[in-house]
Amino acid sequence: MEESYYENYWDQTTLSLTDSPAPSSASRFRRWLFPGLIVVVLLILIIVMGSTNRKMSNRLGTLEQTVSNLSKIVQSLNASLHHTQETAKQVQQLQYAVENNKDQLNSVSEAPEQLSAIDSLSKTIAAIKRSHEHVINNSSTTGGCCPVGWTVFESNCYFFSGDSRSWNESRDWCETQQAHLLILQNDKEWDFVTRRSMPHFYWIGLSDWRTGRWEWVNQTPYTVEPRRWKPGQPDNLTGHGDEDCAHLYDDGLLNDVHCSIKMQFICQKPTLNA
The missing domain is CATH 3.10.100.10 (Mannose-Binding Protein A, subunit A)
Structure with a gap:
């Protein structure tokens, strides 16, 4: 009796499973559509991120090279600035030496210059005196006068x-x-x-x-x-x-x-x- 019961139960269960309708192809497509879209989106994101990372890597490498070049330029400018400062100091020293020498030369040559000025003044006075006498002679003895230099x-x-x-x-x-x-x-x-x-x-x-x-x-x-x-x-x-x-x-x-x-x-x- 008990065996008969179990046999009837399994027969009914098998019948119910056999009798349930099979899922359609449309429902199977809808069932896999969303996961498939997620996979596609993830794949696109992975590709985009990979490309972006590659570009960023290239830019980073370029920036590193630029920074390296700028560092070299700064070092060169610092060296040039140091050299220029040293040169400026030497120029100032030379100017100071020249000024000292000029002062010494002026003090040494002061007396001859004064003598030369006195001599030039004496000649000018003599020339004025001759011109004055010339004008007097022209106007008094000849009844006429001439232009300067005549x-x-x-x-x-x-x-x-x-x-x-x-x-x-x-x-x-x-x-x-x-x-x-x-x-x-x-x-x-x-x-x-x-x-x-x-x-x-x-x-x-x-x-x-x-x-x-x-x-x-x-x-x-x-x-x-x-x-x-x-x-x-x-x-x-x-x-x-x-x-x-x-x-x-x-x-x-x-x-x-x-x-x-x-x-x-x-x-x-x-x-x-x-």
Whole structure:
């Protein structure tokens, strides 16, 4: 009886299990969908984090290299700064030494400088005195006066140049001073000029380039006086072009040369109130 009971029980249980419907494919898909999504999301997160970690590692390596380079630069700058500071100290020491030497030199050279200043002052006073006497003489004995740097004689002013020019350049320069190259009119004037011209060469206003005949710069005809010329002059030597311009030789006599030669010159004009 008891065996019969158990047999009936297992038969019913087996029947109930056999008779329950099998789950559908849709329910099985829904059952695994959520876990699958979680796995996919976790996999994506793992990939993203791995990539991020790789980039961070690269950036970290770059930063470490940059820091290392900056450290080297700072060390180099510190060394340069130290060297610059040492150099600045040496420069200051040199400046101090130079100042001391200058003070010593000034103290040593002070006396000669004072003597030089006194000498220069004496010369200035002498020059002023001569100019004053010159003005007095000009205004009282000749009835006229001349610009500074010019010499008065009778009723004319004479300028004995210090620089050298050609005959044409000398003529043009005299004209800019409202004057002309020297014209000698009498023996007294010849003596006055030659005493001051020797021992130098000076252009005067005498030439024959315009007409082939000797004439003064104002086109007044000139008659050759052999006693006023160097022996054998004027010879109008043509070996290097005509010698068309006359000048005073270093002994006060006349000589003819090429007009392009550069030498000192004498300008002449009337006194200011002549």
